[in-house]
Amino acid sequence: MAFARNMYTIDSSSGFSPKKMVNPWKTYVKLSAVLMGSHDLTKGSLAFLNYPVQLMFKSTKVLLVMVMGAFIPGLRRKYPAHEYVSAILLVLGLILFTLADAQTSPSFSVIGVIMVIGALVMDSFLGNLQEVIFNMNPETTQEKYSKHGIRVLS
Numbered sequence: 001m002a003f004a005r006n007m008y009t010i011d012s013s014s015g016f017s018p019k020k021m022v023n024p025w026k027t028y029v030k031l032s033a034v035l036m037g038s039h040d041l042t043k044g045s046l047a048f049l050n051y052p053v054q055l056m057f058k059s060t061k062v063l064l065v066m067v068m069g070a071f072i073p074g075l076r077r078k079y080p081a082h083e084y085v086s087a088i089l090l091v092l093g094l095i096l097f098t099l100a101d102a103q104t105s106p107s108f109s110v111i112g113v114i115m116v117i118g119a120l121v122m123d124s125f126l127g128n129l130q131e132v133i134f135n136m137n138p139e140t141t142q143e144k145y146s147k148h149g150i151r152v153l154s
Helices: 025-045 051-058 061-071 081-104 110-136 141-147
Strands: 002-005 008-011
Touching (some): 025 110, 061 081
């Protein structure tokens, strides 16, 4: 039996019904809360920071993702030393840029820096949490979509 939902025809025997959910609802609630917090903090920080400063902060997300990935149970990623050195040099460059901008820009605020750092922490949790969930339970919605030939764009 097939039914149409969101313009896609999905076979009800494929596990898309609430009775056959692969991951619990609380998993999706956690992911949504982290995504919403990251988005809101990122957009809110623009009230206190220039866009170039915010963009520089967001570009350092790689270091936090690496660090979180090394400590999150279920991932425990290991990176070569040169990748950590590169990420640390990126952050040092950001610190120098931020210190220079703090002296020249009238719209620079510590509150904005705290907000964008909070958004970065949430972003690093988000990507790693999604990967942990997928690794623990690879029979997820995206895999089922791909089995039915429906491409999911991220």
